[in-house]
Amino acid sequence: MKNFKIALAQFSPHVGNLESNTQKMVEQASKAKQEHADLIIFPELSLIGYSAEDLLLRPSLKKRTKQAFEKLSHVKDIIMVFGFAHQTEDGQTFNSAAVMKDGQVLGVYNKQNLPNYGVFDEKRYFNAGNQHLIFEYAGHKFGVLICEDVWNLNTVQQLAKLNVDSILVLNSSPYEVGKPQHRVKTLQEVAKQLNINIVYNNQVGGQDDLIFDGSGFVINKNGDVALQAESYKEKVYYTTYQTEKACFESSEQHAPLETMAEIYQGLVVATRDYVQRSGFPGVILGLSGGIDSALTLAIAVDALGADKVQAVMMPYTYTAKISVEDAATQAKNLGVAFGIAEINQIVNSYQQTLFPFFGNAKADATEENLQARARGTLLMGLSNKFGNLVLSTGNKSELAVGYCTLYGDMVGGFAVLKDVYKTIVFELAKYRNSISEKPVIPERVITRPPSAELRADQKDQDSLPSYDVLDSILYAYIEEDQSQTDIIARGFDKAVVEKVIKLVDNNEYKRRQGVIGPRISSKAFGRERRYPIMNGWKAGI
Amino acid sequence: MKNFKIALAQFSPHVGNLESNTQKMVEQASKAKQEHADLIIFPELSLIGYSAEDLLLRPSLKKRTKQAFEKLSHVKDIIMVFGFAHQTEDGQTFNSAAVMKDGQVLGVYNKQNLPNYGVFDEKRYFNAGNQHLIFEYAGHKFGVLICEDVWNLNTVQQLAKLNVDSILVLNSSPYEVGKPQHRVKTLQEVAKQLNINIVYNNQVGGQDDLIFDGSGFVINKNGDVALQAESYKEKVYYTTYQTEKACFESSEQHAPLETMAEIYQGLVVATRDYVQRSGFPGVILGLSGGIDSALTLAIAVDALGADKVQAVMMPYTYTAKISVEDAATQAKNLGVAFGIAEINQIVNSYQQTLFPFFGNAKADATEENLQARARGTLLMGLSNKFGNLVLSTGNKSELAVGYCTLYGDMVGGFAVLKDVYKTIVFELAKYRNSISEKPVIPERVITRPPSAELRADQKDQDSLPSYDVLDSILYAYIEEDQSQTDIIARGFDKAVVEKVIKLVDNNEYKRRQGVIGPRISSKAFGRERRYPIMNGWKAGI
Incomplete structure (x- = not known):
């Protein structure tokens, strides 16, 4: 021996x-x-x-x-x-x-x-x-x-x-x-x-x-x-x-990592390996001035280095001035190439082309989707021309309830936050700011109420419950596989729970066309949660 | 007893x-x-x-x-x-x-x-x-x-x-x-x-x-x-x-059905059940004047009735006059609502918006994709506004080699021909013409050389082998799971086989974001053929 x-x-x-x-x-x-x-x-x-x-x-x-x-x-x-x-x-x-x-x-x-x-x-x-x-x-x-x-x-x-x-x-x-x-x-x-x-x-x-x-x-x-x-x-x-x-x-x-460090570093590694092993020279993403794209940008830079990351802000009529400012600040903080491409002319050309079909039909989500798709197409155009992979910036909460546009903000080759609930996005943003001398994500981006800015004065919370509530319901339904009845029994508002679950069930078609992204949860969308699209299961029964 | x-x-x-x-x-x-x-x-x-x-x-x-x-x-x-x-x-x-x-x-x-x-x-x-x-x-x-x-x-x-x-x-x-x-x-x-x-x-x-x-x-x-x-x-x-x-x-x-009838009726049933059970009032599709959209249109009409089907032709500079004529003829033959929406203004607005980024960079697939994405966004706009499901019209041969545009011609909720090789598309078109008194698909659509019409004088066969050859190689690689060496040993040109297999392997990312469509083969893309996107397997070894 x-x-x-x-x-x-x-x-x-x-x-x-x-x-x-x-x-x-x-x-x-x-x-x-x-x-x-x-x-x-x-x-x-x-x-x-x-x-x-x-x-x-x-x-x-x-x-x-x-x-x-x-x-x-x-x-x-x-x-x-x-x-x-x-x-x-x-x-x-x-x-x-x-x-x-x-x-x-x-x-x-x-x-x-x-x-x-x-x-x-x-x-x-x-x-x-x-x-x-x-x-x-x-x-x-x-x-x-x-x-x-x-x-x-x-x-x-x-x-x-x-x-x-x-x-x-x-x-x-x-x-x-x-x-x-x-x-x-x-x-x-x-x-x-x-x-x-x-x-x-x-x-x-x-x-x-x-x-x-x-x-x-x-x-x-x-x-x-x-x-x-x-x-x-x-x-x-x-x-x-x-x-x-x-x-x-x-x-x-x-020593084991703290939870936010553990998640953050996991996303960094996933992004780096996907981009490098797929042979892309770098990545491009759309910066909106919001927290999802801000966090995605920080992860991309930590994964690949600032010189491999390109950010584009694509403002429209409904984009707040502070969104443009904050996007520029983020890009500057992280030292990445930053461009601005207004989408007004593109959206107008769609509206004019569609006018013979739409006539004076009331504006609805259609017009919001046109904005998102104009942005998606611009990003893909830049990707096609210069070879950078488009990073998709949506989070798990959005994807769960379909609060995202197919072929619009959903475009891309890798969705960094796909399995990260919005409440965790906030935590990760704070974590990332905490580990560098100067915060890389402007404080305002973390504190202002989230908005898709697809119509005037829009806030996420106009059509969704607060993210705390939303994520709790989603977690119970998705990760814990709880029934609607059981979730309501936990004390959530009945109508809210019903609405959220219906949204989750009805948006399987969107998720099925969604891009892959790194799994951090015990029930990620994709190969782990396999639901039929044609689905007659009614949550309420 | x-x-x-x-x-x-x-x-x-x-x-x-x-x-x-x-x-x-x-x-x-x-x-x-x-x-x-x-x-x-x-x-x-x-x-x-x-x-x-x-x-x-x-x-x-x-x-x-x-x-x-x-x-x-x-x-x-x-x-x-x-x-x-x-x-x-x-x-x-x-x-x-x-x-x-x-x-x-x-x-x-x-x-x-x-x-x-x-x-x-x-x-x-x-x-x-x-x-x-x-x-x-x-x-x-x-x-x-x-x-x-x-x-x-x-x-x-x-x-x-x-x-x-x-x-x-x-x-x-x-x-x-x-x-x-x-x-x-x-x-x-x-x-x-x-x-x-x-x-x-x-x-x-x-x-x-x-x-x-x-x-x-x-x-x-x-x-x-x-x-x-x-x-x-x-x-x-x-x-x-x-x-x-x-x-x-x-x-x-x-009596059992003949093969083409068996496939055709299967696609009809799949389309009808998907649209009806998902609760859509009808469908919309882009007619290009080509054979894929022509066949998809016929299947849609047989599945749902002409009054539930809307067709849109979206011509651009490279669209041949006969394409517009043939699209109109198809729509008329089948009695569906037909509209024309030129995409020139939209494509121009993209190009102008991208000019500060592109400068005088040479035109390449980027510009072709802009056309396809303009069309995809128009179809989705019409779908969003009026509620009809977009039918995607691509075939299995295209999807296999990535001869299709993500967020462009790939948009939609159901891809009727997703598992149908191009050579079978031709057979099905002839079959459909044979069962009605008057042909519903103009003869010229079947006989003219296929083209995506995304640049001047483009033909599919400029960048791909003939569909007979392509489909034989694809069938051997996908359905029969043959190795590159074995396929070359069957007498196909080495360079062609290598190119085709590389295209199949490299386009997994597109297929993964592709919409579902009915399976008719023994190896359909999707849940039946599960390949990693990051994939270091080299066919040639």
Whole structure:
């Protein structure tokens, strides 16, 4: 029995790119070897990345996986534990972990618990394994589990009964608010209960709507946290097992982030990875003088740097003077390119063209949508001409009740605040101001009543309840899946609840055409909340 | 032993509306009783309709299902076999069939084979059953299966071994080209092989992107088809079991449709159900003078009637005179309201507004997109003002390679031809012309070379291979999941294949924001083909 060192590769894969992922794994393993690590653990499905979706069904996957194994087989003198899609001769596919040393595969573990709820569709791709894998190194007995396995107490108990000292857990566990700490706390209890060490390594980085926070850790059998990796950081972390003390130790002990920092940094990482991995030179967004676009701008700048961000203000008749001022101030505070493009002429040309059809029909939402769509088309024009990705600036509250215009303010390639309720938008804006010397978002933008400025003297609260109330109802209906009756029973006004729920149900068609954006909640619109558009379900029944 | 009569309710549910579905089931059962039927069979999950998606996770489902059972319990003197989501006390949910008579539940069958591939996500919602259900009536032994069960030969064999005379199969089997006949042929073999009668009843109607064709049938144990229902028709069909002959008989023997008729009618039903069940007064679409919009117009008129359809031609500098003429002719042929709205002024206003940003930058796709977006915004304006749903007119070939403009020609609430390759669009146009006395689509629209008319003398074939070649490559890549290497090996030009596949891969972001449209293929874009947008998979490897 000797001391040994484990490397946790908090790894950010490029989904689908087995070649570059494998190359990076080889580099990280070589680096770990220089640091005298005996073993390196990568995340779940590290070869192809998570979530590869139907790429897992492509016929050439087997060949690509074989090539990746070949490449990894040249790494010597370190045990590698990594994730891959394991296609067997009899046509089954498993979500698996391989233990490889000096080109030899010492064992393969097939994930036993396949999540097929929420954002997960693993039963679409994988068969479930039914056997544990154990291997020994330096007199120490290791078991291997993959993500969902470790949340199934029954599975962990079975493994623990095999006299395992430490469990290596390969994860691609998506972020949601509070989850980094929740994982640690839950597994501290498991470690103590089963008297077992847990090495938890997680994927990091953004992949479409999913944020992987990393936040890996090592827990000793007494429940102590031996290592806590930083959230959102791609890096190899190390922990040493001290044989005489019979526990892991590490100098890496990063305090968990406060909630707003945790969300904010997640949005930054998601935005950066989406823009950079999609190959865009930068981003462009419409600044309205309001808080959503202000916050989106700050996130974009923190993600990409001011030189990669372009902001455009597109005023119209109903745009307040202070909106233009505040937009200019934001752009200046953050040092981004800023332009102004009035939309009056465009809106007029639409109205004139439509006059033969509309006649003297009363103005309604149609005219408001024309303004929003003129802006959307201008942004897309600038994007098409110069190549910058359009960031959409809408928030979850708006998207929930359809308080947004399809092909208007909904245009874009990435909706940074898509899963962020308006009340949290305010918190995030205050948080962002709190971490720089000078506030980057003008105080007035945070304090003035929100308005879409699509007609004279319009305020969001003219047609919606206050955001505090709205978000509470939305949270109960969406995140908590509460019925209308139950929400009313909590003390909210009946008519308001009915109206809000009806809006949520009726606006599925808008959301279905909405752009992706990073998920931070436990019930994000998109792959996590799959509602039919034609839907005869009536909330009230 | 006496003769008995079975009613097959080829039923079109309103998804999510258990109340109205149950009401209609009661009415159909009463009607069947008047026709002296002894038993009526409804489709899979008939109470809530297929596919209810995450409505199946709503907490009030149990209460609603109970209310539906209560309502059905008042139906007397006929056995009802219907589908429901079966939530048990221990927290499991099954996709089940109930056998009910005179308010008594005689038995419940839980589906054993849960499809979780293609468009199906049943493992997200259901647990798998593991027991067969048999019941006897008039000395005849019935077994019950649900949809996927009947395609698992092992499951059917087990049931047959229990000395069952006839299997009642409840289905919500979505349409795809050729499937109606494929089902009959396959089950004829099963019936003969296992010496068993098969009563196959299927849901009918459109639900979002899924078309249910009905096409129910009864097969005797000798393989003869005793009943063949019409495709796409909501109706109760009857078959009588003749004890002395030991076989089913029926006067309903509808010949299967020819392929183009089968597709065309499917698109008509999908469009009608989407528009009517969503509560729109009618539809509006942009007529370009091209074949896609011409065909969409014909389908819309056949689905809803000419008085519910509005067409708008939106010419610009590059619009040929014959395009305007042909659009007008189509509208006249079909008797729909037709308007012309030139977009020159709008495009000019965009260009002037963007000039300070663009300067003298060379014209490129940006300017083409401005035209498309001007048209999209006009259509949406007319839709917003008068309430008609915008039908999107793009086809599958375009959508595959991104030869379409987000927020431009892609706008709308339903994309009728979304899953129809361009070569099939031509066939469908000819088919539609062949079934009316006078052609509704001018011959010239079918014969002239396709053009988006977004720049001078533009032809689709300037930037794409011929549609014959394009569609063959797309079919191999998408429907057949062939690799780039395999497609090139079929004899296609290497550079062309590489270009096409790259376009397909790179345009996932457009499709993800695309509107839903009816699925007719075995691999429709949308819930059936789930690709990541950030995607490092390179086809060439």
